[in-house]
Amino acid sequence: MRDPRFAKFVLLINGAVPLTILAWDAYWGQLGPNPTNDAIHITGVMAIIFISLTLAITPARKITGWNWLSHFRRMLGLFAFFYALVHLSLYFAFQRSFSLIGVIQDTEKRPFIFFGMTALVLMIPLVITSTNGMINRMGAKKWKRLHQLVYLVAISAAIHFWMNGKVVGPGQKIFAGVVAALLGYRIINWQSAGTRKARASAGA
Amino acid sequence: MLIGKPPRVPSGEITDEGMYLNRRSFLRAGIVAASVAATGWVYRKINPTPEGSQSSVPLADFAIPTTQPTAGQSAAGFTVDEPRTSFQDITHYNNFYEFSTDKESVADAASGFITHPWQVSVSGLCRKPRIFDLDDLFKIAPAEERIYRMRWDGFSLSMLLKRVEPLSDARYVAFQTLLDPARMPNQSSGILDWPYVEGLRMDEAMHPLTILASGIYGRQLPPQDGAPVRLVVPWKYGFKGIKSIVKIDLRAQQPPTTWSAAAPDEYGFYASVNPSVDHPRWSQATEQRIGVGRRDTLMFNGYAEEVAPLYAGMDLRANF
Numbered sequence: 001m002r003d004p005r006f007a008k009f010v011l012l013i014n015g016a017v018p019l020t021i022l023a024w025d026a027y028w029g030q031l032g033p034n035p036t037n038d039a040i041h042i043t044g045v046m047a048i049i050f051i052s053l054t055l056a057i058t059p060a061r062k063i064t065g066w067n068w069l070s071h072f073r074r075m076l077g078l079f080a081f082f083y084a085l086v087h088l089s090l091y092f093a094f095q096r097s098f099s100l101i102g103v104i105q106d107t108e109k110r111p112f113i114f115f116g117m118t119a120l121v122l123m124i125p126l127v128i129t130s131t132n133g134m135i136n137r138m139g140a141k142k143w144k145r146l147h148q149l150v151y152l153v154a155i156s157a158a159i160h161f162w163m164n165g166k167v168v169g170p171g172q173k174i175f176a177g178v179v180a181a182l183l184g185y186r187i188i189n190w191q192s193a194g195t196r197k198a199r200a201s202a203g204a
Numbered sequence: 205m206l207i208g209k210p211p212r213v214p215s216g217e218i219t220d221e222g223m224y225l226n227r228r229s230f231l232r233a234g235i236v237a238a239s240v241a242a243t244g245w246v247y248r249k250i251n252p253t254p255e256g257s258q259s260s261v262p263l264a265d266f267a268i269p270t271t272q273p274t275a276g277q278s279a280a281g282f283t284v285d286e287p288r289t290s291f292q293d294i295t296h297y298n299n300f301y302e303f304s305t306d307k308e309s310v311a312d313a314a315s316g317f318i319t320h321p322w323q324v325s326v327s328g329l330c331r332k333p334r335i336f337d338l339d340d341l342f343k344i345a346p347a348e349e350r351i352y353r354m355r356w357d358g359f360s361l362s363m364l365l366k367r368v369e370p371l372s373d374a375r376y377v378a379f380q381t382l383l384d385p386a387r388m389p390n391q392s393s394g395i396l397d398w399p400y401v402e403g404l405r406m407d408e409a410m411h412p413l414t415i416l417a418s419g420i421y422g423r424q425l426p427p428q429d430g431a432p433v434r435l436v437v438p439w440k441y442g443f444k445g446i447k448s449i450v451k452i453d454l455r456a457q458q459p460p461t462t463w464s465a466a467a468p469d470e471y472g473f474y475a476s477v478n479p480s481v482d483h484p485r486w487s488q489a490t491e492q493r494i495g496v497g498r499r500d501t502l503m504f505n506g507y508a509e510e511v512a513p514l515y516a517g518m519d520l521r522a523n524f
Contacts, residue, residue, distance in 0.1 A: 017243040033297035
């Protein structure tokens with residue numbers, strides 16, 4: 001893809017679609033009997049979907065050879081953070097009634113809140129360093145190492161989602177499976193890269 | 205040499221730039237619209253809108269007409285002066301894992317659930333154990349109107365228990381939901397040990413606020429709310445209100461209950477509403493009231509005056 005600008009624009013518009021429908025549903029009272037819970041739930045699910053999509057770029061690129069896919073990774077990651085932030089804000093407003101102390105107590109006392117908070121906090125340095133300027137300033141190597149934090153983000157988010165229900169439902173299992181597959185792909189890749197390197201050095 | 209050869213396409217057939225750009229922007233608008241529609245469709249699959257209302261047969265069609273509480277009964281907690289949860293919400297936001305773990309999907313999943321014929325067996329430590337046909341069960345006492353924020357129609361469980369004459373060593377009452385994976389499809393999943401079982405201590409079971417409900421808002425209980433007959437214990441968490449009951453058993457020992465067996469650290473036998481005892485994974489200090497908003501949770505769900513004496517001297521932190 002020579003000019004990804006239009007494709008990025010399409011992604012930008014589509015990334016805003018869930019928020020737009022959510023706002024529309026909220027305005028028309030279409031969020032069901034427990035609207036605040038519904039909004040908190042769906043924004044969390046959106047964050048999780050965007051985290052998965054962000055992590056899916058590299059495997060998809062390697063498998064298909066479509067290197068242009070990497071143009072979309074930054075925006076997908078930013079959408080993940082955006083929905084996670086809306087998710088946290090709604091929880092803060094409607095479940096903790098804007099009580100910062102309530103949120104801190106929850107984070108301390110409840111492992112599932114702790115993992116959610118961890119996922120969100122770990123995304124902050126990634127967002128801050130997401131600009132081209134920052135990549136240049138940090139150097140690609142350091143930047144890449146920092147952005148491996150996204151693996152911890154995904155794992156924390158998966159645990160957060162897994163622990164949140166009374167029972168583990170299909171959604172939790174699907175996301176945990178997706179994260180496991182996406183991280184598993186990388187582990188296998190690193191291992192085979194490691195053996196290739198080892199073989200190369202042994203042969204030399 | 206090929207270079208310098210005139211173009212084979214006559215100049216009249218070359219799309220002019222304006223039209224080319226026009227066509228391109230048309231195509232792009234199409235791509236944007238189609239992708240937005242696809243994303244919207246996926247979003248709707250993940251988060252569907254609530255369905256339309258579903259009516260059910262009036263309670264009067266099958267049971268004795270509902271009686272209104274007297275002033276004295278109202279004062280004893282039979283009626284609360286609070287905004288009532290809407291019928292739509294009550295029938296479309298249900299915890300009934302036999303049908304679905306998604307509260308908003310239960311109504312749909314339970315819509316074809318047939319509750320006639322139905323029998324409730326009452327057995328165990330009593331003088332007159334028997335199996336009640338549904339119609340006989342409802343003849344025990346007229347359905348009374350109870351407003352526990354929702355309007356339930358039913359009668360005190362004590363009236364049924366007195367009918368079978370409990371023995372003096374009957375200290376607990378065990379309840380069991382129907383086990384029939386063909387009719388309750390989620391029972392094929394392993395999420396809980398089926399059938400669902402619950403229990404009360406005899407004094408809790410005999411308390412006048414504890415009812416067997418067969419209707420809501422003057423209508424027959426719809427399947428998603430526990431048809432044809434369910435338990436309502438207004439000072440306890442919702443999972444104590446076992447639905448679609450087929451068996452009531454009087455026992456000397458405390459019976460196992462589904463949630464405390466599934467997660468003993470999280471759910472106890474008593475499960476009385478208590479803002480100062482948190483569930484290990486979430487706080488119980490505040491509650492989200494459907495259609496109203498969040499407020500501080502009340503001790504015994506606001507029924508402290510009526511039921512606190514049942515637990516006098518008990519450590520409610522240990523007996524959560």
